[in-house]
Amino acid sequence: MIGTWQAPQSDGTISEELLVSFDAECEHRILILPAWFDEANKLRRLTVEVMRRLEGAEIDSFLPDLPGCNESTAPLEQQTLPGWRLAAEAAAQRFQATHVLTIRAGALVAPAPLPGWRYAQQTGAKLLRGMIRARIIAAREDGREETSDKLMDTGRSEGLTLAGWPIGAEMFRELEHAETIASETRQEIAQSDLGGSGLWLRAEPDFDAKQADALAALVTERLRAEA
Amino acid sequence: MSTTPVSSKAIGQSGLGKSRSEIDRELKAIIADVLGIDADDADAFTPDTGLFGHLPELDSMAVAGLLTEMEDRLDIVIEDDDLDGEMLETYGGLLTFAETKIIEG
Numbered sequence: 001m002i003g004t005w006q007a008p009q010s011d012g013t014i015s016e017e018l019l020v021s022f023d024a025e026c027e028h029r030i031l032i033l034p035a036w037f038d039e040a041n042k043l044r045r046l047t048v049e050v051m052r053r054l055e056g057a058e059i060d061s062f063l064p065d066l067p068g069c070n071e072s073t074a075p076l077e078q079q080t081l082p083g084w085r086l087a088a089e090a091a092a093q094r095f096q097a098t099h100v101l102t103i104r105a106g107a108l109v110a111p112a113p114l115p116g117w118r119y120a121q122q123t124g125a126k127l128l129r130g131m132i133r134a135r136i137i138a139a140r141e142d143g144r145e146e147t148s149d150k151l152m153d154t155g156r157s158e159g160l161t162l163a164g165w166p167i168g169a170e171m172f173r174e175l176e177h178a179e180t181i182a183s184e185t186r187q188e189i190a191q192s193d194l195g196g197s198g199l200w201l202r203a204e205p206d207f208d209a210k211q212a213d214a215l216a217a218l219v220t221e222r223l224r225a226e227a
Numbered sequence: 228m229s230t231t232p233v234s235s236k237a238i239g240q241s242g243l244g245k246s247r248s249e250i251d252r253e254l255k256a257i258i259a260d261v262l263g264i265d266a267d268d269a270d271a272f273t274p275d276t277g278l279f280g281h282l283p284e285l286d287s288m289a290v291a292g293l294l295t296e297m298e299d300r301l302d303i304v305i306e307d308d309d310l311d312g313e314m315l316e317t318y319g320g321l322l323t324f325a326e327t328k329i330i331e332g
Contacts, residue, residue: 038288126295134291137310141280141287148307163288197260201296203282203289206263 005064008090010083015074017065017087020048021095022055028223029060031097031114033088033106037131037165039200040070043103045207046199046215050101053216059223062095066109077159077166081124081174084109100186101219104200107180115185117219120198124178128155131162152176189218245301250325253300258318261285261293274319281316290315303328 005019023029032051035043051061066087067074092100092111100116107121132151139146154160155172167175191198194214199206245253259269262284279290294305303325314324 130291130295131288133294133310134287136307137279137290137315138287140310140312201260201292202263203261203284203286203292204263 005091005094007064007067007087009067009074010080010086015067015072017067017074018071019065020051020063021061022051023060023062023095024055024058026058026060027098029062029096029098030054030116030219031088031092031095031100031111032061032063033100033102033110034063034069035104035106035200036069036127038163039104042200042202042205045205046212047103049207049209049212050216050219053212054219057216057220059220061101062091062097064091064095075166077168077171079168080170081109081178085111099219099223102186108178110180110186117187117189117222118180119189119194119215120191120200121180121188123180124175128152128162128172128175131165134163135160187218187222189215193218245329247326250301250329251322254297254318254322254325257293257296257300260296261289272318274317274322276318277316278318278321279312279315297325301325301329 001021001023003019003021004016007015007017009015032047034040034047047063051063054061064087065072066079066084068076068079088109089111091097092114097111097114100110100114101119102110102117102121103119104122105124105127107118108124110116110118129148132148132155135151136146136148151160155162155167155169156176157169159169159172160167194211196208196211199208199211255269255272256266258272258278259266262269262282279285285293294310297303298305305328309324309328314320
């Protein structure tokens with residue numbers, strides 16, 4: 001089901017954001033924190049297909065847009081990691097989440113107390129490195145010379161648009177050092193656990209039903225083992 | 228071409244001892260993952276097969292992902308200065324670049 005939710009922002013205001021949810025008031029309720037930026041598009045279908053499979057296994061799931069992401073009208077360049085953490089925590093409470101499933105960089109803003117899964121987690125530094133490299137390659141094609149060092153400096157002081165995504169200076173500085181913290185209650189799910197190659201690598205958004213089956217099965221199996 | 232066989236453990240740990248055919252196979256597998264094609268189709272790539280600027284789906288973001296994957300799977304580091312048109316233009320250019328990087332260690 002598609003609806004909206006009220007996301008709190010760091011400045012105290014509320015932003016109305018899109019919500020995709022499968023809510024049958026089940027015992028297990030999973031907050032989904034998706035991949036970011038370019039990877040968000042490439043993994044969107046996989047993410048929603050996993051939610052459909054969880055619904056079939058009588059597990060509720062909630063995929064809220066964070067401010068500045070996906071369909072949000074909030075400006076991306078004004079977002080910060082603490083702001084997204086605030087919104088993710090509010091979503092966890094609002095939907096009474098019992099678990100969290102993060103995808104790629106989504107792991108960087110997962111609410112601390114929730115147990116769950118981290119699929120192919122990625123650090124902020126690696127995320128930036130890939131996007132900076134894409135910008136350098138595009139610039140060279142246009143006959144312009146850009147370097148990582150200069151782009152990093154600009155990003156830290158003024159913010160930077162990378163692969164079409166305007167990232168504010170504060171977010172940029174936070175991403176450079178953003179890493180996930182090891183957690184005993186969050187299970188790591190590697191791409192090799194799903195089989196095939198990561199869909200974020202694909203040049204065009206794609207889908208692999210077997211990967212969605214495998215990810216949903218890993219989540220379902222653990223919840224059944226806990227019961 | 229014959230090469231001295233090395234254990235998979237040695238390859239994984241140091242990146243040394245990879246033969247040209249091993250690098251070729253791994254690089255084709257990475258490209259297959261990026262383009263979403265079967266390994267068999269990637270196998271048909273020749274040194275002259277065009278990449279960046281020839282395959283419309285291979286935009287700058289996809290190439291950046293490909294290079295990051297090469298770093299992880301071939302255990303190399305790619306610098307800004309390495310990113311020239313020749314290296315990205317054809318499969319042969321990319322393969323030669325990967326070999327050089329692995330030898331440089």
